[in-house]
Amino acid sequence: MLRGPVFIDFLSKLPYEIAIYILLFVDMHNLTKVALISRTWNQFSRDNEVWKNIYLHQKQWKVRIPPSLPRKIIPDSTAAAAAALVAATASQSQEALAATTTAVSKHITPKPLNWKMLCHDRTQLERRWTTVPPKTKLLGHTDSVYCVQFDHYKIVTGSRDQTIKFWDLHTLKPTHTLRGHSQSVLCLQFNDKIMVSGSSDNTIIVWDMENRTILSRLHGHTAGVLDVCFDDQYIVSCSKDTSIKVWDVKTFALVKTMTGHRGPVNAVQLHKGQVVSASGDGMVKLWNIGSGQCVRDFIGHDRGLACVQFDGETIVSGSNDKTIKIWEARTGRCLRTLTxxxxxxxxLHFENNRIVSGSYDHTVKVWDMTTGQCILDLDSGHSSWVFDVQFSSSRIISTSQDRHIIVWDFAGDLDVRLFE
Structure with a gap:
């Protein structure tokens, strides 16, 4: 008598922990197929650790994992912290709200992250980067908006109207206006403690981010300060005067001046003791801060450069020749030209294999760094030159000569608070 093949459901015969360990080697696409095999396999495929492993193995996906919190609830301190949270909310103070929210969270048992839901939402979010998202226009500056940076709570912009404005990222309403420069605010960068801004008035201002007051005003450039950046050691600035200056971030003393460009230095980037600069002379240069010497020239653009970004390994530059070039920092080799x-x-701004660029052609474009293809063209936002762009996993924010700040929001109905 002939018998057919005998099938053994080996996974269901294994201890649960071993079965789950095996599924850690399955990718997201195939895990959804595993769920259809049987009721037992479906149960395995819904294990939170399996989905956590899948999420964390996506190279370009990051998550803001909440810290481990104590599980014991202390009624008196919780009540006091909660009362402070209500008061902070009523006062609409972002700083007070953040501080008191932290105080309350110390006494509340956190829910474990739903990694399957995070994978689902992040997949949906990534797909949305190929279609034009809803946009919101912010108007508050009275002249061109030259620069922007944002984090999870706020947007900060600098303008030709000589002011710096803070905006609430969630309500998209202005919250504070800073005045200190006597001409256009051309550039800025901030972290939790300080903000550094540069201006056509030839000065750099270091601001205290907690109370938004001036800590120091740096003098040294003889023409407009076109870009600034800083880390925990240095502030680096560049200018129309063709120089790059390095300042001590704690004492604000001038450390050194680096020269070598033959035209205005329009952009600088700082990474672990190295500086990359882009100039109107058509050159990208890599500098060593310790020696103050130029380490390498990157030659390839036909006209002057306006922007550059550097992450330690890769340099991306944008030029008046209408192209974007991707360079290997170690060798100086041009890897790709985007047209x-x-x-x-x-x-331009790049991160996680994605470049977002803004142009005097009034458009914002999104590019795949690997293929060099433009995957999204946002041509219906600004009516004039685009001066600055920044992006996160769920937003692009662009600024323009048309005085508008545009928030392009890919999130929609997705909860993206845990996404970087």
Missing amino acids: GHTALVRT
């Missing part, structure tokens, strides 16, 4: 803009590439 598509029809005017000066004024600004």
Whole structure:
């Protein structure tokens, strides 16, 4: 008598922990197929550790994992902290709200992250980066908006109207206006403690981020300060005067001046003791802060450069030749040239294999760094030159000569608070 093949459901015969360990080697696409095999396999496929492993193995996905919190609830201190939270909410103070929210959270048992839901939402979010998202226009500056940076709570912008404005990221309403420069605010960068801004008035201002007051005003450039950046050791600035200056971030003393460009230095980036600069002379240069010497020139653009970014390994530059170039920092080799803009590439930002650029052709474009293809063209936002762009996993924010700040929101109905 002939018998058919005998199938053994080996996974269901294994201890649960071993079965789950095996599924850690399954990718997201195939895990959804595993769920259809049987009721037992479906149960295995819904294990939170399996989905956590899948999420964390996506190279370009990051998550803001909440810290481990004590599980014991202390009624008196919890009540006091909660009362402070209500008061902070009523006062609409972002700083007070953040501090008291932290105080309350110390006494509340956190819910474990639902990693399957995070994978689902992040997948949906990534797909949305190929279609034009809803946009919101912010108007508050009275002249061109030259620069922008944002984090999880706020947007900060600098303008030709000589002011710096703070905006609430969630309500998109202005919250504070800073005055200190006597001409256009051309550039800025901030972290939790300080903000550094540069201006056409030839000065750099270091601001205290907690109370938004001036800590120091740095003098040294003889023309407009076109870009600034800083880390925990140095502030680096560049200028229309063709120089790059390095300042001590704690004492604000001038450490050194680096020269070598033959035109305005329009952009600088700082990473672990190295500086990359981009100039109107058409050159990208890599500098060593310790020696103050130029380490390497990157030659390839046909016209002057307006923007650059550097992460330690890769340099991306934008030029008046209408192209974006991707360089290998270690060798100086041009890896790829991106074409598509029809005017000066004024600004760019790259992260996680994605480049966002803004141009004098009035558009914002999104590029795949691996293929060099433009995957999204946002051509219906600004009516004039785009001066700056920044992006996160769920937003692009762009600024323009048209005085508008545009928030392009890919999140929609997704909860993206845990996404970087």
